[in-house]
Amino acid sequence: MQRAVRALLGSRWPLLGMAGALAAVVVAIIVAATGGSLAQAALALLLGLTLIGLVVVGSSAREAEQRARKTEKQLKSLADSVASVATSVQAVEARQNDPSGGPLAAIIGAQRLDAAVRHDELVALHEGLRADLHATLTEQQLAELSALANLYAMLGADDEVPAFGGFAASPQTVLRLASLVRRLPADALIVECGSGSSTVWLALACRKAGKGRVVALEHHELYAGRTREALARHGLGDVAEVRAAPLEPVTVGGEKHDWYAAPQWTDLRGIDLLFVDGPPGSVGPRSRYPAFPLLATALDDGAVVALDDAQRPDEADIAADWLAEAVDGVRLADDDLVGRTRFFTATR
Numbered sequence: 001m002q003r004a005v006r007a008l009l010g011s012r013w014p015l016l017g018m019a020g021a022l023a024a025v026v027v028a029i030i031v032a033a034t035g036g037s038l039a040q041a042a043l044a045l046l047l048g049l050t051l052i053g054l055v056v057v058g059s060s061a062r063e064a065e066q067r068a069r070k071t072e073k074q075l076k077s078l079a080d081s082v083a084s085v086a087t088s089v090q091a092v093e094a095r096q097n098d099p100s101g102g103p104l105a106a107i108i109g110a111q112r113l114d115a116a117v118r119h120d121e122l123v124a125l126h127e128g129l130r131a132d133l134h135a136t137l138t139e140q141q142l143a144e145l146s147a148l149a150n151l152y153a154m155l156g157a158d159d160e161v162p163a164f165g166g167f168a169a170s171p172q173t174v175l176r177l178a179s180l181v182r183r184l185p186a187d188a189l190i191v192e193c194g195s196g197s198s199t200v201w202l203a204l205a206c207r208k209a210g211k212g213r214v215v216a217l218e219h220h221e222l223y224a225g226r227t228r229e230a231l232a233r234h235g236l237g238d239v240a241e242v243r244a245a246p247l248e249p250v251t252v253g254g255e256k257h258d259w260y261a262a263p264q265w266t267d268l269r270g271i272d273l274l275f276v277d278g279p280p281g282s283v284g285p286r287s288r289y290p291a292f293p294l295l296a297t298a299l300d301d302g303a304v305v306a307l308d309d310a311q312r313p314d315e316a317d318i319a320a321d322w323l324a325e326a327v328d329g330v331r332l333a334d335d336d337l338v339g340r341t342r343f344f345t346a347t348r
């Protein structure tokens, strides 16, 4: 019935209601003006007012219905959003549980690849920079050059000296040895294991200082001869002596070694400076180890011991052993590292 009335009236019902109300009021006025029944006039007026009331209530109800529909629509949209978020959460959970890592792993993989490419670019850049740097001098080369200039200024050399480089001790090492000579006693004894350019420079330092003498042990006749020639060129034969000392088997610290033949060094006493630069590593492992155990008792109190090539594993090992052991009450204390040479001081 309500639907039928709504269908009949459609959206025109407020207009029709107001028109009916107006008609009822007009009827009430006419009845009253023509002297008709007062009850009839009041009834018509009441009908008019009722129609106005119905139009007002109907309009309010319609507005409320429209608001309810809008709210319902918003609720539905909210529910759709919640459902969509839930779906996304489920999808993320599914990706996290995917053993292959899913699309997230693909993204991370792509980023890793990008990082690897950047890494390669940086390595190439670094290599380029290094190559540029090497075109100039490294810190180490500069230090050696400066030591060389210092050495020539200090000692001069008016004839050819065996070259630095290769088997020879570095200028930094020789400079330190030469400057130590100036502080040694007047009758200082300097012993060298392995002869060469260092022998000549040490002898030049002794002559300049006016004190000390050098004894170099050399296992190789060829190099013994060359060093002697160099010493003779400089007129240093009275300051330095090269002793040809073939290597012979010796057992020290429970280890077998080949070291300089004993007759060439057993007479040496009161050594103030011992430079251990031989025998070469090609002779055998830890080839320089016997120097301290065998010559310890010949060292003066406060003598300086220098071990070259201290950066090599064998020599690092030897230095550690020397520092740990006492030979007839003689011990070594660690001093400086100069270039690649480690210096020690002997105490009794």
Ligand SMILES: C[S@@+](CC[C@H](N)C(=O)[O-])C[C@H]1O[C@@H](n2cnc3c(N)ncnc32)[C@H](O)[C@@H]1O
Pocket (backbone or CB within 6 Å): 166, 167, 168, 169, 170, 193, 194, 195, 196, 197, 198, 199, 218, 219, 220, 223, 277, 278, 279, 280
């Ligand atoms: C490290 S070198 C000693 C170098 C020396 N103290 C100097 O600073 O000039 C040790 C031994 O290597 C040998 N030696 C020297 N020059 C060599 C060379 N050019 N090739 C192969 N052996 C060499 C010698 O027998 C030397 O006693």
